[in-house]
Amino acid sequence: MDDLNKNQLIMLVLLVSFVTSVVTGIVTVSLVGESPAPFTQTIQRVIEQINPLSQNNQANNNQQANPLSAVNPSYDSGDESIVKLVKSVSSSVVSVVATKDMPIIEQYYINPFKDDPFWNMLPEGFLPDIQIPQYRQKGTEEKKVSSGTGFFISKDGLLLTNKHVVEDTSASYSIVTNDGRKLNAKVLARDPLQDLAVLKVEGDNFNPIPLGDSDKLNVGQTVIAIGNALGEFNNTVSKGIISGLNRTVSAASPSGVEELTNLIQTDAAINHGNSGGPLLDLSGRVIGINVAIAESAQNIGFALPINIAKRDISDAKEFGTIKYPYIGIKYKTAEKGVEITEVISNSPAFKAGLKTGDVIVQINGKDIKDKSGLANILSMLRVGDKIQVKVLRNGNYEMNFEIILEERPQNI
Incomplete structure (x- = not known):
């Protein structure tokens, strides 16, 4: 310290002050940008766009609520039936929880000037001790990362949910019942085309909800x-x-x-x-x-x-899995149905004799008006079903084919 003259000391103090201000800015940015965010999210799909073609049957759903009765606050017979309904299915509806091994992030501090010779030339306590936050991983722990809903469809533990609720193949899944029990769940199958998945938990005395039409x-x-x-x-x-x-x-x-x-x-x-x-x-x-x-x-x-x-x-x-029916074509919407743009080699359509350019106008007697119409009919069928397909070839020549549906390959 004795080797520093007054001018050198002033310059050193100014330099340290400048560095301190820069480091303070770095610390602020570091705290904002690097602090770990919470992991848990609730799962729900959000609509990006409503297709205007689907609005033809839009119903006016503006309803005028009846004023509450100040004389008799008890619920009416309609409410009572709903209360009974909810009680009957409450044990059937569960939370579906996804967990993953997540890194444990530890925060610690360092003084970047600790080993700097100029810094060490100053007397102890002359300047504040600068500490910059740093982050490092210290092992992992299992954490809840998302949650959705499911419901029992069989007494032996089959449940239905959305595919996007369980789409993370690296996660582990469990369900939480209405009475607080937590049971490990296996994703039995994910539908390749629909937003559906089937889960399985061990047990044989669950309360399935009956399916309507x-x-x-x-x-x-x-x-x-x-x-x-x-x-x-x-x-x-x-x-x-x-x-x-x-x-x-x-x-x-x-x-x-x-x-x-x-x-x-x-x-x-x-x-x-x-x-x-x-x-x-x-x-x-x-x-x-x-x-x-x-x-x-x-x-x-x-x-x-x-x-x-x-x-x-x-x-x-x-x-124990979902076998999706497969016809083996690529297609686009045509004026009278769907036009085949490619017939996949060795597919059911190929074996039956369909060709590129054919226009499918009916399946099992049902008119095909667009791409979704064909997909909807196929979604109701099962592997091994025989279907009757009517096509227009070369513009107007009607031909009929019988196709046996096969299982959709995994790589498609």
């Missing part, structure tokens, strides 16, 4: 939605009506955006975390699986019709 729904009928709202409020119940049928939307999920078709629209509140929960009719039967919400509007939620899940359920019970 989503082809017999009417706009305006009352429905009940149940789910794990916000990942915190188990078995949250909401009541509404069917606002529309056969909706088509583009919905976002962690894996991207995809088009969902033939959806049930409802004004029953569907919150984050409700994905995979049941939409029930007043007889207590599942008529839909809650799948998406429109965040830009109020009281607009969507559910997959239960009938599209019945083939998946049958496959899971019979084979």
Whole structure:
């Protein structure tokens, strides 16, 4: 210290002050940018776009609520039936929880000037001790990373949920029942095309919810939605009506955006975390699986019709997996049906004799009007089914083919 003259000391102090101000800025940015974020998220698909073509049957769902009676606050017979319905299915609806081994992040501090000779020339305590935060991994621990909803469809532990609730193949899954029991769950099958998945837990005395018929729904009928709202409020119940049928939307999920078709629209509140929960009719039967919400509007939620899940359920019970039927073509919408743009070699369509340029106009006597129409018919069929296909070849020459559906290859 004696070797420093007054001018050198002043310059050194100014230099240290400048460095201190820079480091302070670095510390601030570091604290904002590097602090670990919370991991848990509630799973719910959000609507990116509503297809205007699906709005032809839009129902006016503006309802005038009846004023509450100040004389008799007790619920009426309609409320009583809903209360009984909810009690009967409450043990069937569960939270689906995903957990992963996440890094434990430890914060510690260092003085970057500790070994600097100029810094050490100053007397102890002359300047404040500068400490910069650093982060390092200190092992891992299992943490909850997401949650959704599911419901029992068999006494021996089969459950139905959305595929996007369990799409992380590196995660472990469990369910939490309404009475607080936690059971490990295995993802038995993920539907390759629909937002559906089947889970399995060990046991043989569960309470499955009976399945309804989503082809017999009417706009305006009352429905009940149940789910794990916000990942915190188990078995949250909401009541509404069917606002529309056969909706088509583009919905976002962690894996991207995809088009969902033939959806049930409802004004029953569907919150984050409700994905995979049941939409029930007043007889207590599942008529839909809650799948998406429109965040830009109020009281607009969507559910997959239960009938599209019945083939998946049958496959899971019979084979322990989902076998998706496969015809083996690529196609685009044509004026009168769908035009084949490619016939895949050795596929069922190839074996039956279909050719590029053929226009499929009917399957099993049902008219095909667009791409989704063909996909919807195939989604109701099973591997091994025989279908009758009517095509137009060379513009107007009608031909009929019998095709035996095969299992969809894994690489498609």
